[in-house]
Amino acid sequence: MSANSIANKAFEQGKGIVRLAPNWVPRSFCVPGRRIKLHPDDYYALGGERGGLDERWFSSTTPADNGPLTAPNEGLSFIVFEDNGKVEKVLLKAAIDELKGELIGDRLWNEHQSWPMYSKFFDNKGALPHHIHHRDKHAKLTGQLGKPEAYYFPPQANNYGGDFPYTFFGLQPGTTKEQVRQCLADFEKGDNKITNLSMAYRLEVGTGWDVPPGVLHAPGSLCTYEPQKASDVFAMYESVPHHQVVPKELLWKDTPKDKIGNVDHLLEIIDWDLNVDPDFAKNRFMRPKPVQPVKQMQTEGYIENWVCYKSRAFSAKELTVLPGKTVTIRDSAAYGFIMMQGHGTMGEWDIETPALIRYGQLTHDEYFVSEAAAKAGVTITNPSKTDPIVMLKHFGPDNPDLNV
Numbered sequence: 001m002s003a004n005s006i007a008n009k010a011f012e013q014g015k016g017i018v019r020l021a022p023n024w025v026p027r028s029f030c031v032p033g034r035r036i037k038l039h040p041d042d043y044y045a046l047g048g049e050r051g052g053l054d055e056r057w058f059s060s061t062t063p064a065d066n067g068p069l070t071a072p073n074e075g076l077s078f079i080v081f082e083d084n085g086k087v088e089k090v091l092l093k094a095a096i097d098e099l100k101g102e103l104i105g106d107r108l109w110n111e112h113q114s115w116p117m118y119s120k121f122f123d124n125k126g127a128l129p130h131h132i133h134h135r136d137k138h139a140k141l142t143g144q145l146g147k148p149e150a151y152y153f154p155p156q157a158n159n160y161g162g163d164f165p166y167t168f169f170g171l172q173p174g175t176t177k178e179q180v181r182q183c184l185a186d187f188e189k190g191d192n193k194i195t196n197l198s199m200a201y202r203l204e205v206g207t208g209w210d211v212p213p214g215v216l217h218a219p220g221s222l223c224t225y226e227p228q229k230a231s232d233v234f235a236m237y238e239s240v241p242h243h244q245v246v247p248k249e250l251l252w253k254d255t256p257k258d259k260i261g262n263v264d265h266l267l268e269i270i271d272w273d274l275n276v277d278p279d280f281a282k283n284r285f286m287r288p289k290p291v292q293p294v295k296q297m298q299t300e301g302y303i304e305n306w307v308c309y310k311s312r313a314f315s316a317k318e319l320t321v322l323p324g325k326t327v328t329i330r331d332s333a334a335y336g337f338i339m340m341q342g343h344g345t346m347g348e349w350d351i352e353t354p355a356l357i358r359y360g361q362l363t364h365d366e367y368f369v370s371e372a373a374a375k376a377g378v379t380i381t382n383p384s385k386t387d388p389i390v391m392l393k394h395f396g397p398d399n400p401d402l403n404v
Contacts, residue, residue: 006088007095010081011103016373017347018103020336020366021078021089022357025055025064025120029246033123035157035223042359046071053359054125059336059368059394060118061093065232075232077118080362092368104334105371108396117314119227119336119394121157122219127164129246130194130218130238133211134254138269139233141256149228150286150308151219152208152316154392156340162221164242167209168198169217169284170275177267184237184263187251191240201281208286210310214271225307225338227314227394235269286310288318289404301325302380306404307392315399321389326381331374332400335393339365342389344382347373351380351389 010018024038028051032043036056043052050069057064057075064075078089092115101109108116136146151167171180175197183194195218201209203222211217216237236250252260259265277283288305290297297303301322308316319337321327321344343352352364369378382389395402 006081006090007079007098009083010079010090010095011099011370013081013083014348014367016370016376017349017378018095018368018370019080019349019364020059020092020368021080022361022363022366023057023060023075023077024053024359025057025075026050026053026066027055028066029244029250030054030128031125033125033162033221033223035159036121036123037354037357039356039358045359054123056121056123058119058338058366059092059115060120061091061096061115062118062230062232079368087362102372103368103370104396107371108334112397114230115396116230117227117394117396118230119225119316119338119392122224122226123157124219124221125162126221126242126244127167128219129236129241130168130198130216131234131236132216132269133213133231134233134235134269135213135271139231139254141259142233142254144233144254145229145231146213147229147231147233148212148311148313149226150208150210150311150314150316152225152286152307152318152392153203153205153222154225154318154340155205156390157223157225158205161203162223165203165220165222166200167203167218167220168195168200169209169211170199170215170277170280171197172199173276173278175276177272180270181263181267184251184266187239188248192238194238195241206288208307210284210286210308212271212274212311214269215274216270225316225392227308227316229313235266237266284310291317291401298322300327302327302329304329306402309402309404313397315395315402317393317395319391319393321380321382323382323384323386323388326379328377328379330377331369331393331395333395334369334371334374335395336368337366337391337393340390340392342382342384342387344380344384344389346380347378351391
């Protein structure tokens, strides 16, 4: 059966809402935080050499870049079509290529010819090394896109904070380029101590941060919901975080061959003004912002907040449907979503939040909503007398509804 027919059947089955399969991604340099509902036996399901499964990617048409051992389709989301007990799958990317604006909306298709973002859970026991995502002009040198990203720390996934729930962001005001240059030059001499030049911020559950490309950051150990541009470009600038040695290959990852060894090129990737901004926290920290007046929403049976709203490249909302309520929610753009709490129905679909997932198991907790379905309004029913439905919704660039 062709991708086109599977995509069409799935689209019609869900009346514009398609079901997605869980999409687990390993990272060889990470230790899983074990908060993303994988069965305890499955966090190393791909073997020790591949590393732990500490990420789950959502609505992704972006392949993971995990080096020479990367599996085919790693990082790519699949649509699930199930009929009379028979399960078939098609890549979300292939479905978008076939259905175009019918799935993601003409505005995004005409501008990007793709779904230009994805989101993920990042679930690491410790903090990551201080690293950077390139801006477009530097990413382009290796045929990639720059990567802005943002963080939200969902309460449902953070019953404990991990080993280091603090994130280093940027550089202290007054830091000189020569100081950073020396750290980069010392990368292979042991701990290059680049975080001595940075500042750590204590992470607060239920809040988030905006991270433009070119900003150094060492994400802390809270489980993080992370919308981002459709790219996996990065370079590690810290050599020994938390007693773990970072291979030099990760310092020069996504560097053109003719610039490998050129420390000045690494310096150029840094957006200096953003990194030494004395108002960094004021400009980059995000508390949730209500989409409508809270009392009005509560009367209608729901509460919806913007949780990521400072980037034009993507946005995200947290939707809560109160116990026993049926609501119809309208959005002006296509979006993917992941269930965080509760169960019920959404349009044609059962939606539920599993407590435990085996590697390879299908679920009913992740979907993609077409622009037409979003505009028409999706009806969500929460049959529970006590448990709210909570979902996180990730949108593409220039969301017409974003007004905060």
